[in-house]
Amino acid sequence: MVDTQKFAKNLPEQPMGEGALQPGSVLQGRYRITGVIGVGGMGSVYQARDLRFPNVTRHVAVKEMLNLTSDQSVRELTLRTFERESDMLASLSHPAVPEIYDYFSNKDRAYLVMEYINGRDLEAIINSITEFLPIETVLQWALELCDVLGYLHLHEPEPIVFRDVKPSNIMIDQHGRLRLVDFGIAKTFQVGQKGTMIGTEGYSAPEQYRGEASPASDVYGVGATIHHLLTRRDPRLEPPFTFAERPIRDTNSAVSAELDATIMKALAFEVNERFPNAALMKEALEKLTKPSFVGFSRPSEEVADDLGEWGALEENEARIIWRFQCEDEVRSSPVVHRGVLYVGAYDNNLYAISISDGSFKWKYPTEEGISSSPAIAETENLVLFGSLDHLLYAVDSRVGQIAWTVPTQGSVQSSPAIAHGHVFFGSDDGNLYAVRLSTGRVQWKWAGGAPIRSRPLVTGENIVIGMESGDVVGLDLSGQMIWRFKAKRAVTSSPVEHDGLVFFGSMDWHVYALDITRGWKVWSYRTNKPVISSPAIGEGKLFVGSVDGSLHALDASSGKERWHFDTEGQITSSPAYADGAVYFGGIDGKVYSVEVKNGRARWQFETKSPVPSSPAVHDGVVYIGSMDHYIYALKA
Amino acid sequence: MDFLRRILGWSTGSETTPPKDDIIITQGDTEPASPPEPIIETPANAQPPAEASTTLAQAGEEEVSLDKAQTAPIMTPVAGTRQLPPLETVVPRPGQRLTFGQLSDIGMVRGNNQDAVFSIISSSISSDDLPDFGLFIVADGMGGHHDGEKASAITVRTIANYVTGNIFHALTQKQMDDEDRPTITDVLLSAVQKANEAVTDLIPEGGTTVTTTVIMGDRAYIAHVGDSRAYLINDEGIEQITRDHSLVQRLIELDQLTPEEAAEHPQRNVLYRAIGQNDNLDVDAITRRLLPRSCLLLCSDGLWNLIPEDVIRNVVSKHDNPQHACHELVDMANDRGGPDNITVIIVEIPG
Secondary structure, rough: OOOOOOOOOOOOOOHHHHHHOOOEEEOOOOOOEEEEEEEEEOOEEEEEEEEEEEEEEOOOEEEEEEEOOOOOOHHHHHHHHHHHHHHHOOOOOOOOOEEEEEEEEOOOEEEEEOOOOEEEEEEHHHHHHHEEEEEEHHHHHHHHHHHHHHHHHHHOOOOOOOOOOHHHHEEOOOOEEEEEOOHHHHHOOOOOOOOEEOOOOOOHHHHHHHHHOOOOHHHHHHHHHHHHHHHOOHHOOOOOOOHHHHHHHHHOOOHHHHHHHHHHHHOOOOOOOOOHHHHHHHHHHHHHOOOOOOOOOOOHHHHHHHHHHHHHHHHHHEEEEEEEEEOOOOOOOEEEEEEEEEEEEEOOEEEEEEEEOOOOOEEOOOOOOOOOOEEEEEOEEEEEEEOOOOOEEEEEEOOOOEEEEEOOOOOOOOEEEEEEEEEEEEEEOOEEEEEOOOOOOOOEEEEEEOOOOOOOEEEOOOEEEEEEEEEEEEOOOOOOOEEEEEEOOOOOOEEEEEEOEEEEOOOOOOEEEEEEEOOOOOEEOOOOOOOOOEEOOOOEEEEOOOOEEEEEEEEEEOOOOEEEOOOOOOOOOOOOOEOOOEEOOOOOOEEEEEEOOOOEEEEEEEEEOOOOOOOOOEEOEEEEEEOOEEEEEEEE | OOOHHHHHOOOOOOOOOOOOOOOOOOOOOHHHOOOOOOOOOOOOOOOOOHHHHHHHHHHHHHHOOOOOOOOOOOOEEEEEEOOOOOOOOOOOOOOOOOEEEEEOOOOOOOOOOOOEEEEEEOOOOOOOOOOOOEEEEEEEEEEOOOOOHHHHHHHHHHHHHHHHHHHHHHOOOOOOOOOOOOHHHHHHHHHHHHHHHHHHHOOOEEEEEEEEEEOOOOEEEEEEOOOOOOEEOOOEEEEOOOOEEHHHHHHHHOOEEEEEEHOOOOOOOOOOOOOOOOOOOEEEEEEEEOOOEEEEEOOOHHOOOOOOHHHHHHHHHOOOOHHHHHHHHHHHHOOOOOOEEEEEEEEEOOO
């Protein structure tokens, strides 16, 4: 309390004021004050000498509590509570609980006389160390702490809840034994504080802020204290209740996964996910200290694991609604329109497949492979796609008849964008083409000087294109350049727009956010490998895969990482967002569905080959191609 | 079809003879029943990329001549930790350029004003087409022995210095698109970190919140620590765009408290993050696009603790002059007891 709430506004400059006892003063004709042990908001703790033992120096601790309430009846109630709790404390018998000798009160103060403990509290110990404490030491303290709290929790007729488990309330005495020193009686005397303060209590369970405390709340306090001891990260300086995001092993790799898991269970946000009381937590900790027999390691869990794999296999098959086999790899991403899925394959064909049952409708053969993803021009009934044979094709989306083509001087790997009655696409010949949908006539082309393989972004006023030279260019709709941004390496990732920002990844390992009207760099985020995947946006987050193997979820407004999801291979597939989940393929051959809220896996589906294709999500179904030649329709 | 207005070379004419200078202007409801089909023309002066990049490089090298009085930006710095006199330096003309009002008041109870407030506006008209620039900061200090007001004063000063040096300077040098520049978000985060270092060094017992906004053109860039707030106010309503770093806010987010319970909670004033707390400060960054005629409001908890959001919105919407709105809001807070210092900045985006 002393340190964490140091910025209290509007408190009296010296809370104890002139009322503090001076050394030498004697209470009850028996306790001579010899020094101050601690000063808190409610009163002080003094060291005193018991004058009943004139021939030996017997020290006691005198805890003073100010009864500041001005209301007479409240004051009396406070005093009665104090007396009741002092009686209860005096009835306890446990080596870690200090002995109570006496209590008394006068005008505006109450005093509790108890055993003087010579030692240091855990807070002082943490502050004095520069290295991690030995794990065995911390584990031993944890066991002793759980032992005394377990004693309180199993107290009859009803459990005693300590309520305030934290390092400053735990002492290690001169014999190395753990002692609990503050039984929260002081809380009875707490008055409302005014003014803004920095620093939360840090160790208290969430339900305690609603005024609810149970033995499981103390368990949370044990977890928070041990977490602090093992990580040396003060929870009062972290956002409250963020232990789950900060596994102990992230900061202290010497801690075993089992110990980490045990402490994390104690720190569960939900009361019923913790150990119900400290005695049960002690049992769990004791298991960790016992050496396990070699060759005889917990058979029950292995059985469970085996069952899990069996279950996963069956679940894998159960997820398939249908699948459709092409003659070669599918790298292009499907698009769904009016019950039909369109997708290009390396077998040179563009396929039209019925989404209800995966039946073949028609295919259109080009001269070379199709790596670009098709686009639909709704009013013109066209499906548009580029081919490595240098052409952009416009094919009737209903029957698969060719409407027109646009020849370019290079492979068309860029996926087309449809807007304003035109199709926009790039070519390896270095040009961006704007083609009128109704006639197939090239309205203009803009010479970028480097291959354009990303899909152009076309908004109401701007066109943004990424190029293999690393340039990202903003054009107006007539093809005039407004701005140019240079990434350090190629931009194959297709830009997307949200709230006036344009987002894309680059082979230079970064994800960039630019102001779409001026091209200024608003934020950038560095992954650990090139970014080919195109970002998707949902719930204010930006999702993008990286060759580093992770799907990164960034705050679209700041570029801060919210979570990342690791796969076993690169991610070049572009994620798709739908209904609180994000879907993407991995080079590890899997299709993933991940919870947007927390980055946890919802499911994964195994194909036989890498999945660079990006999913289309439509009415609760995920459509995605794989290099195993199949197009899959999976339950979302 | 609103986008048509801005597009050069789009026309209603037939494809064979497109009239080159015809720009369609669609006005509100008078849009024709069947809008003419747009045509994208091949621009006569389409530039190859090499030329284009040269032009850009040349533009970047141009020296900015500061003695061109007619194009020099207007700078209006105003700072203070005490109650300020009504602003006479800025005569807002809403609808034409960025305008603002600001007020910081001691309230009815406190013995000193620990809040600090700082504003700059730059607006220019020239062929350089610099966007309007604004920097606005609210800080709410904490700590005895005048530490609170020192902490907030140092914070606004440090941030103002860093942001003008690293953003405003780059803007007037036309270096904003320099690829080696740190991002705008990074500059703002660094500015707050500098303030944290300064407060930690100079006022070890003091702390402060800070909510700071840079506005360039139609974008707001916000950096934020603590429980001062930024609101976005437009035709659709009022939206709190910062997140309080307070214990009760965290409990609300975790469904442990309702907002009503939080308002009465004994620990409602406890922050878990503030400037001057420790070396390792996590700062929130937010960027938002601002619609024409929308308002951005920054304030300390002395305002938002007392005045409900819808009342704030009504007051802001009612006044043409944002300075008048600031006065009314502060008066309302004082009428309701004014238990804390009250600070507010209102920025109006031209329409």
